[in-house]
Amino acid sequence: MKRRRSDTRRGTAPVFARTLAKSEIVGTWEWDPATGHFLLDEGAAERMAGDVRLAGLPLRSERATAGLGTAEAARFLGDVGRAAEQEDDVAVDLWVASATGPARKVLCRGRIHRDARRQPVRGEGTLVERADPGAGTRSLRELKRAAAAEAIDEAAELLIAARRAIDASGKPRLRQLIDVLLLEVGREIANHSGATESPSH
Numbered sequence: 315m316k317r318r319r320s321d322t323r324r325g326t327a328p329v330f331a332r333t334l335a336k337s338e339i340v341g342t343w344e345w346d347p348a349t350g351h352f353l354l355d356e357g358a359a360e361r362m363a364g365d366v367r368l369a370g371l372p373l374r375s376e377r378a379t380a381g382l383g384t385a386e387a388a389r390f391l392g393d394v395g396r397a398a399e400q401e402d403d404v405a406v407d408l409w410v411a412s413a414t415g416p417a418r419k420v421l422c423r424g425r426i427h428r429d430a431r432r433q434p435v436r437g438e439g440t441l442v443e444r445a446d447p448g449a450g451t452r453s454l455r456e457l458k459r460a461a462a463a464e465a466i467d468e469a470a471e472l473l474i475a476a477r478r479a480i481d482a483s484g485k486p487r488l489r490q491l492i493d494v495l496l497l498e499v500g501r502e503i504a505n506h507s508g509a510t511e512s513p514s515h
Contacts (some may be wrong), residue, residue: 323349338443340420345437347398347426352378358441359418361410362390382408390422397426410441418443438457466502475501 341357351372354362359369364381379387388407393406404424409417424439473496480488 321410340443343424343441345394345424345439346372346449347434347437350375356377361441364411364435372485381411383411387411393422393428394424394437394467398437401426401428401432404437404439408441466499470496470499470503 336506339357339360341361343349343358343362344353346353346363349372351374353372354369356369357365360366360381363373363378368377376387379390381391389406390408393404396402396418397404398436404422406422406424408420408422410420411417421442421444422439423442424437425436428437431436472491477489477492477496480492
């Protein structure tokens with residue numbers, strides 16, 4: 315049996331629960347594996363298909379995701395397909411265009427229901443929008459930059475932990491390699507810090 319992502323992420327559940335507590339479900343979707351059609355409610359139709367009038371209609375995958383960018387649509391459909399094949403959950407974050415402001419990050423979470431033979435028979439999920447009062451004033455580029463900086467900070471923490479473990483192993487070659495990575499990550503952090511500082515004149 316393949317390991318579910320929900321198992322590997324169990325340790326982060328309290329954090330995710332706190333996020334959901336400050337968020338709002340803005341849409342729901344269903345998927346029919348037999349036909350490949352999606353059924354969207356009004357919120358999902360507006361955000362994913364780009365047309366609220368398509369709510370409640372069986373839509374082919376390309377129409378159901380017409381409101382998303384090409385890369386975002388591919389990520390969503392790919393995640394649904396992998397979940398169906400690998401007995402996994404759907405868990406993908408999407409940038410969704412907004413008619414009233416910059417693109418918003420929406421959490422797409424779902425599951426695949428199966429019959430007695432473990433064949434997928436139905437998929438369903440929700441779109442959850444994080445409550446962030448400052449998001450409306452930030453551009454998509456600023457949001458991506460913040461996400462990249464956060465990822466680099468996380469990488470630094472992991473590499474520092476790895477460095478300590480390698481020190482205990484007494485392997486000088488591994489220590490040299492990890493030091494090179496730490497140096498490069500340090501430069502990235504410095505670059506991000508410099509990019510976010512306001513010019514002095």
